[in-house]
Amino acid sequence: MLLKRIALTSALVLTASAAFADCTISGRVSIIGNEFPAIQTIGAGASECTGGEVTTNLTADHQTLNVPGMQGDPAEYTSAIVANSSIVALMNDDLIRPLDDLIAEHGQDLQKSQLITIDGKVMAVAFMANAQHLVYRSDVLAKIGVDVPTTYEEMLAAAEMIRSQGIMENPVGGAYASGWNLAQEFNNMYIGMGGEFFSAGTAEVSINNAQGVATLEMMKSLSEYMNPDFLTHDSNATNAEYRAGNVALMNMWGSRAASLVEAEGVAQEVVDGMAIAGPMTVGGGNIPATTLWWDGWTVSKNISDEDAAATFIALTHAIRPEMLNEETSSQAVWLISGYEPTDASEGVIAAANAGSVPYPMLPFQGLLHTALGAELTDFMQGKEDAATALADIEAAYNAAAKEKGFL
Secondary structure (H helix, E strand, O other): OHHHHHHOOOOOOOOOOOOOOOOEOOOEEEEEEOOOHHHHHHHHHHOOOEOOEEEEEEOOOHHHHHHHHHHOOOOOOOEEEEEOOHHHHHHHOOOEOOOHHHHHHHOOOOOHHHEEEEOOEEEEEEEEEEEEEEEEEHHHHHHHOOOOOOEHHHHHHHHHHHHHOOOOOOOEEEOOOOOHHHHHHHHHHHHHOOOOOEOOOOOOEOOOOHHHHHHHHHHHHHHOOOOOOHHHOOHHHHHHHHHOOOOOEEEEEHHHHOOOOOOOOOOHHHHHHEEEOOOOEOOOOOOOOOEEEEEEEOOEOOOOHHHHHHHHHHHHHHOOHHHOOHHHHOOOEEOOOOOOOOHHHHHHHHHHHOOOEEOOOOOOHHHHHHHHHHHOHHHHOOOOOHHHHHHHHHHHHHHHHHHHOOO
């Protein structure tokens, strides 16, 4: 509901607070998070604070590092920048603290819509919305004479035309790297097919069905128009293929859109031809094959109260309204007072307007995500059929869920 309430608004014009001034802290601040431009901006903003130590580790490997890095006492990281999915692992292991007391003392200027409340306690402060959606080359589509795809079936048809006309050999891009990325592409497609991950009100997985088979078949069909090394391509590698002029159609994160063609050496035709559209549907469904996300920051439980306060103050400073300018405003759909949507936010806002669903914040969703990432590779390589892959995923999830006590 947070994402829909924010992103459905055509313009978020709110009064910036003058209460965010210079930042002085007393304590240690150590932030771990992803490495895309919006989060780099958050890290830089926190680092403006003086009087204490502020360090950041912004890396694509953040999801494998944040839990072990917060398990120590004291924790290595005083904050993890998280999203719908990754906060669950930290909560399952009791690694982050409720923020209500810190908000009362230092966060009076935060908006209520930024506060991620779970079981009555604020566990994170959201600063941006995100979603995956279509990014394409308008010049290439014009060359083959087709409209912008609104379904994955139309994307496949366009890809075949691009290849058969000798324009590009592998015109489809996607973050299909084995592990988290590949699992997320399954999640998107399965939602678009109308699938439900679990039996209602239980932790019993329910992907081994017709929608699951259809999901895998569509993913396999798309991969046939991708770089042969697609199982190594995360968002960074997929974007590199687009920048190099090798990709005309891809499902990509809104948070990457603004900076996609800003890299040095990108051909002018790629810069001029880049365009953004909303997420596509699949299988005749009307629910977009994507998920809505929020990104936000947390505060570690296993640190001193002084370090917790310093971390909260530094990160609140990083998302003050004054941080918005021409450069930063295009980096994300910010959930920050004073933000006005830019052209780069078009895809995320379209995802919300189209009725896209949020990524499930269930304590056992991460176990399924891990099982998907581990078990889908053989299917994508043609080593097993869809039914076998789904059975393997179900078995891996059941073993993990029983170990954790969910089943």
